[in-house]
Amino acid sequence: MPSSAWFTVQPSTLAAKRDGSASALWSLRINDSSRRRETEREKERERQPEAPTVERPTVVGLIPSLMAMQPNTAEVARLYQTEFVRSARAVGALWAICTLCFAIIEVVILIQPSWVGTRELHYQGGAPPPQAGTLGLFEVCLESDWPVPECRGSLRTLTPLPAFQSPAVLVCISLAMVWSSVGCLCLFRFCNAATVYKICAWLQLTAGFCLALACVLFPDSWECAEMRELCGEGVTSFSPGNCSVHWAFVLAMLGVLDAAILATLAFVLGNRQDALLPQDGKDVTGLLLWA
Numbered sequence: 001m002p003s004s005a006w007f008t009v010q011p012s013t014l015a016a017k018r019d020g021s022a023s024a025l026w027s028l029r030i031n032d033s034s035r036r037r038e039t040e041r042e043k044e045r046e047r048q049p050e051a052p053t054v055e056r057p058t059v060v061g062l063i064p065s066l067m068a069m070q071p072n073t074a075e076v077a078r079l080y081q082t083e084f085v086r087s088a089r090a091v092g093a094l095w096a097i098c099t100l101c102f103a104i105i106e107v108v109i110l111i112q113p114s115w116v117g118t119r120e121l122h123y124q125g126g127a128p129p130p131q132a133g134t135l136g137l138f139e140v141c142l143e144s145d146w147p148v149p150e151c152r153g154s155l156r157t158l159t160p161l162p163a164f165q166s167p168a169v170l171v172c173i174s175l176a177m178v179w180s181s182v183g184c185l186c187l188f189r190f191c192n193a194a195t196v197y198k199i200c201a202w203l204q205l206t207a208g209f210c211l212a213l214a215c216v217l218f219p220d221s222w223e224c225a226e227m228r229e230l231c232g233e234g235v236t237s238f239s240p241g242n243c244s245v246h247w248a249f250v251l252a253m254l255g256v257l258d259a260a261i262l263a264t265l266a267f268v269l270g271n272r273q274d275a276l277l278p279q280d281g282k283d284v285t286g287l288l289l290w291a
Contacts, residue, residue: 088272092197095265096185099200102258103182106175106207109255110168111155113139114248115218116240118230133230134246137161137168137218140226163224170214171252177207178259197270201263208259215252 113136133142137160139153153161160168181203187196219238227235231243 088269091265092269095262095269098258099178099185099204099262100182102204102255102262103175103178105251105255105258106171106178106211109211109248109252110137110171110175112136112248113141113151113153114246115252116222116227116231116243116249117246119242119244135161135226135230135243136248137164137171140230142230161224161226163221163226164218167214167218167221170210170217174207174210174214174255174259177203177210181207192273194270194273197266197273201266201270204259204266205263208256208263211252211259212256215249215256218249 114134115136117134118132131142133140133149135141136153138155138158139151140161141149141151144150153159158172181200184196184200184203187199219240221237222235222240223237227240227243231241233241235241235243
């Protein structure tokens with residue numbers, strides 16, 4: 001048994017020794033190949049230039065860059081040299097001129113006694129024609145032999161005719177609103193342009209509403225002694241009898257349309273000014289528009 005056991009174990013031991021030497025030799029070859037590869041990689045790294053190191057920005061480093069990105073006056077000025085801004089400035093100047101003209105028209109509407117006037121009628125039978133004349137909010141003017149008509153009323157004290165007190169007050173309020181919008185044009189030097197445009201728009205919208213209400217109340221007040229004396233007994237509300245509306249009343253109705261157009265244009269200009277610049281750049285808008 002011992003001899004047979006030795007013979008059975010000995011071949012396996014020799015095979016194990018052969019396998020161990022083969023695996024060791026194989027591991028040596030693998031190590032040599034890996035070393036060669038590492039050597040080649042190191043040589044390639046030495047040949048290639050080193051990439052510059054990129055530093056990650058910190059929160060402290062981002063603060064100056066963010067401050068530099070904020071719009072300053074020079075950048076806003078360059079922005080205002082575009083074609084759109086030139087057109088906006090031209091439209092704004094035209095709007096300001098039309099606002100001033102509308103204010104002057106309001107004064108004419110208030111003081112002129114030409115809201116209603118007599119019509120030229122042909123009478124038969126030799127009856128003398130009634131005396132011609134015109135009527136306004138403050139005066140009744142009748143033609144005479146003198147070049148200047150005879151007017152009754154008190155325009156100097158701004159006391160309207162008793163029947164037309166409500167239309168006169170509304171026209172005065174409209175006049176005050178329009179001239180307030182004209183005065184607000186000076187605020188472009190000191191305030192945000194968008195805010196000034198919107199203030200003027202609301203003032204003009206109020207002026208147009210008051211003037212429209214006056215144009216409605218004036219025909220409703222025709223049934224009075226002054227109108228009967230001038231236009232005959234056939235005068236009723238919204239029916240002038242032998243008279244007709246004159247140019248001052250027509251100008252008042254056109255003033256309502258003018259106020260609506262100017263207010264709409266002012267709202268559009270104000271909204272464009274809000275959308276054109278960022279929040280920090282809106283403070284210099286007025287200075288640049290009028291520079």
